[in-house]
Amino acid sequence: xxxxxRKSTLSGNIAIPPSKSHTIRAFLIAALxxxxxxxxxxxxxxxxASALKAARGLGAGVEFFDGGVKITGTGDDFNRGSGSLxxxxxxxxxxxxxxxxxxxxxxxxxxGDDSLRSRPFKVLLDALCGLGASYELESPGRxxxxxxxxxxxxxxxxxxxxxxxxxxxxxxxxxxxxxxxxEISVFNLHEKPYVELTLxxxxxxxxxxxxxxxxxxxxxxxxxxxxxxEISVPSDxxxxxxxxxxxxxxxxxxxxxxxxxxxxxxxxxIFDVIKLAGAGVDVNKDGVLVSGTGLYGRVVDLNNMxxxxxxxSVLACASEKETRFxxxxxxxxxxxxxxxxxxxxxxxxxxxxxEEKDGLTVRKSSLKGTTVNGHYDHRVIMALALAGxxxxxxxxxxxxxxxxxTYPGFAExxxxxxxxxxxxxxx
Numbered sequence: 001x002x003x004x005x006r007k008s009t010l011s012g013n014i015a016i017p018p019s020k021s022h023t024i025r026a027f028l029i030a031a032l033x034x035x036x037x038x039x040x041x042x043x044x045x046x047x048x049a050s051a052l053k054a055a056r057g058l059g060a061g062v063e064f065f066d067g068g069v070k071i072t073g074t075g076d077d078f079n080r081g082s083g084s085l086x087x088x089x090x091x092x093x094x095x096x097x098x099x100x101x102x103x104x105x106x107x108x109x110x111x112g113d114d115s116l117r118s119r120p121f122k123v124l125l126d127a128l129c130g131l132g133a134s135y136e137l138e139s140p141g142r143x144x145x146x147x148x149x150x151x152x153x154x155x156x157x158x159x160x161x162x163x164x165x166x167x168x169x170x171x172x173x174x175x176x177x178x179x180x181x182x183e184i185s186v187f188n189l190h191e192k193p194y195v196e197l198t199l200x201x202x203x204x205x206x207x208x209x210x211x212x213x214x215x216x217x218x219x220x221x222x223x224x225x226x227x228x229x230e231i232s233v234p235s236d237x238x239x240x241x242x243x244x245x246x247x248x249x250x251x252x253x254x255x256x257x258x259x260x261x262x263x264x265x266x267x268x269x270i271f272d273v274i275k276l277a278g279a280g281v282d283v284n285k286d287g288v289l290v291s292g293t294g295l296y297g298r299v300v301d302l303n304n305m306x307x308x309x310x311x312x313s314v315l316a317c318a319s320e321k322e323t324r325f326x327x328x329x330x331x332x333x334x335x336x337x338x339x340x341x342x343x344x345x346x347x348x349x350x351x352x353x354x355e356e357k358d359g360l361t362v363r364k365s366s367l368k369g370t371t372v373n374g375h376y377d378h379r380v381i382m383a384l385a386l387a388g389x390x391x392x393x394x395x396x397x398x399x400x401x402x403x404x405x406t407y408p409g410f411a412e413x414x415x416x417x418x419x420x421x422x423x424x425x426x427x
């Protein structure tokens with residue numbers, strides 16, 4: 001699929017889709033609970049659909065209703081379900097469900113699409129091995145597909161926190177290990193708010209744990225269990241980034257509805273970033289109104305919200321002087337190396353942009369439409385669409401279908417705001 005994008009001004013109201021991060025955690029916990037959980041407003045396409053398929057793969061029952069899904073968990077029967085789990089494009093789903101799959105004594109094979117097969121999982125797999133599991137990689141030099149077998153037995157393990165997903169995976173699974181507690185030592189922690197989001201779920205479930213203030217050490221007693229629950233999945237601040245940046249760079253006014261600023265999602269910090277850059281940000285009872293005004297570059301530490309890097313790279317192109325994005329080296333191990341990819345693709349459009357070891361340096365640029373490649377990365381694709389909205393001429397974005405991983409309605413929602421986007425489906 002290709003998107004063809006021309007200069008646009010965004011204006012109006014937009015309802016933000018459900019949170020991917022909350023959805024996947026909800027599906028996993030529900031799949032492991034003893035009873036039936038009711039989940040309203042989950043993300044049911046893309047990564048959400050992959051996680052729901054994985055819940056079924058663990059043996060959970062799934063029943064859809066208007067506006068949500070009921071999941072009947074396996075309780076402590078960790079050997080139910082399928083021997084093969086395909087997570088599509090979902091790195092979060094693969095990491096979180098891999099540990100849960102190792103609770104039982106049966107082996108399970110994990111796989112996914114070409115993009116997922118290029119991503120790193122060995123850090124987590126080695127940690128699980130240290131807790132009693134065993135694993136095999138099918139191909140040398142590639143972490144997926146892998147075969148993993150439990151049961152986990154607890155103990156002590158040290159984990160590289162370059163991806164918060166490795167830590168969250170262990171935190172969600174270790175309370176269910178039989179007859180043993182687990183000590184997790186964390187070094188090189190990145191994306192701390194995503195770990196806080198996981199702890200929010202553990203707190204809601206009444207799970208016992210202790211930790212150091214800097215998240216460098218966790219103690220998790222075993223023999224705990226998850227209870228069935230009912231929840232409405234909050235809207236996704238990561239997806240909201242695109243409408244917020246779109247309003248700022250096109251000079252429009254967009255009201256984003258459905259966002260709860262009391263929610264622990266780290267990407268709500270995007271609104272602080274764009275406000276400090278000069279955009280108007282007004283949080284109100286109906287959501288948050290973002291308006292485009294004079295934008296100025298600055299130094300932005302994106303360690304807590306690396307997913308915002310692609311969209312903010314476009315904001316930087318529209319900002320006076322220089323913007324430096326720092327301390328976001330983990331963006332290199334997402335669906336793509338987002339530092340390298342955003343530098344390459346925006347350069348094609350004429351951006352004054354330089355790749356750094358841990359981020360990007362961007363100066364105000366007059367972008368020109370051309371053909372760019374989204375590299376099957378949903379956030380890169382949507383960011384390039386924003387770039388097309390401020391570029392002269394037409395921007396053609398290849399692999400646009402991958403936006404559906406987290407935001408299947410992006411093109412339609414943004415057209416309703418005034419975006420000039422044509423969708424060209426390929427046979």
